[in-house]
Amino acid sequence: MTATVAIAGTGMRVGRAIGPIEDAVRAAVRDALAGAGMTSPDGVDMIVTVGSDILDGAMVATRSGIAGAYGRELMTVPSSAGHAFAAAVALIESGQANRVLLVGWGEGTKFGVRDGRTIQADPFYARPLGATPAVLATLQAQRLAGRAIDVEAAAGYGAAMRARAGLPPLSGPAGWLVPGWCDGAAALVLAAGSAGVAVADFATIFHPYCPEPDELDPARWVEEATGRLRRPEALRAPLGAIEVGAPTPFCEAAAVRDLLAGQGWTVGDSRLNPSGGGAVAHFGPATGLARIVSVADAIGGSGHGAALDLAGPVGQATTVIVLGGATVLQ
């Protein structure tokens, strides 16, 4: 398997008390640049950002300086890490850029104060019924519980991930419906024909209505995205790591179940979410970047890994990314 784009450097800061988010972004960027052999963004010719539209009360596009965008080409794709990743790779593959700094951030610890009336669900039909993201996540769990995946299995998944991150278990529905809201920043340097972890393949799918009229099953969305890979067989080969980020532990456990079965893994396998996944560290649309960084770091220069980014209230913006293999110099 060959690729023309590689992840040349990564950086990440995630936690519930990581200080000012601007500092976390700068630190993640610094690490990513250092990994790519750079001491400043001068060697990068484009920056792509992902995350909330607002950072500390200011438009993200006007605060992009914290990511080192000053004087450089900039694109902001805030909808999901998968979308931003696809944008960065396409910009390189199309010759628009040679080295792209992809950086995202979010402050999940502030999500509790968001106004549910303005977010995501259909304002004409769903919001008047009280369809906040939390309600939609619950509907998804009710829809799938006992059929696609048991609540106990999802709770076990959440507990396993929390244990991996050194966190105590949560009792009741919180254990499988509440993600580990945190603050975070993640950065990657993507480069054409560079040394590093190759971007072997990726594909994204989208279900544009929420709540969805279908089964709300994220495993089917992962399957659908996998079917759009140029080389879907890559996910059937032995993987060194799988990282998944979804709106809830339940959604994550449901999304990854077929992949786990295909790999012969259980939720306790150390190659599943080496970082703990989104179940223990979720900071909004940029969460998927942390998953990509974790896979890249886990597999290093050998083997293959997969990152699953499920964004949106029930994870219906689904991107499957396969990393690893050789990189072809352009």
Add this chain to the structure above:
Amino acid sequence: MSGERIAAVLGVAQVPMRTRLSDATYADLLGRVAHGALADAGVDAKDVDGLILAMAPTSTLGIDEPQYWALAGLPGASHFLGRVHTLASSGLVAFRLACAHVAAGRAKRVLVVAADLADEAPDLIGAIQTFANPFAERHYPGSAATAHAFQMAAYMARNGIDERVMAGVIVKNRANGALNEYAQLRQAITVDEVLSSPVLSWPIKRADASPRTSGAAAVLVGPPSDGQVAATGFGSYANHGVSGARMVPGVDESYLDASDLAAAAKRAYAQAGVGDPVAGIDLAEVYASFGIIELLSIEGLGLAGQDCAAQMIANGEFHRDSRLPVNASGGATCGSPISATGLIRVIEATLQLRGTAGARQVTRTPRRAAVSAIGGLFQLHDVAVLAA
């Protein structure tokens, strides 16, 4: 890569811009323009394998993440490639991203859609305040008018020209807008009428500013082929800086002289193989929500020497019947739905390059056009070059 055709504009559509579009929801508008662009291209919906939503400040519209409810049924919706948000340049940046996906071979036909229902926005001023640094500059009564008044006053002082000369760009645009069936403001206006309109923040008057606009636009992008307008170059430049600090002469004069836009243009021209823009560009569509922005954009694009644009317009240049028309559509000062305005600039340039702009078609059909858009208070600059 120099002058290579990156991707083609297969189809375009827009709706007439109005203050209020009371017969349509946001989703309705996206649907209208999406299917309009496909009809223009002669492409079936099933053959669209990418969709991008341009949406400038979501908080402006009181809507977050509309992709989860407003895209259902749109061509390419199951292949949604993301929402682009770079303020008023969102449409142009989304167009660039669509071209990148096509040129990379990741998609064959990518549809870009954008819409605004500005009359339903809860608080435009509040949204614009989020362009500013919340700690350093949220305390002064900043708005788009006050911010660009700094630029206009400095331009007048630097060049020793008065408000009558400065009004020329608005008179030009409103005359062009009168011929544009999609324009919101379709009445020609005189210099005296510009000068007698209410002062918003001296020297900016109401007639210097774009109206509050609802509208929508869509562009379908595909692989380049003969006979179709194509993108040949892109460039952008981010100046994230605190806008207030950049209003001080001697600190960072890019706010006053458009040197950041010039840097973006330099990148786009290099990619497009444009050496001398005065010789190589036949038409420009520039996003300018105030007359002063158009003057600075003309200069930043290298179509006029620094500080020369206002006088050149007074001398008849950049008019619709001139050698190098700028904003033959009337530009954003005749209507500017923020999310879609960058895309509308692409559409208007495309129509002119095709020679199908109707009553507003320029006298000499152009072969190459520059398109520019600005995000925030001169904080982001994007330039594209299109070729027939």
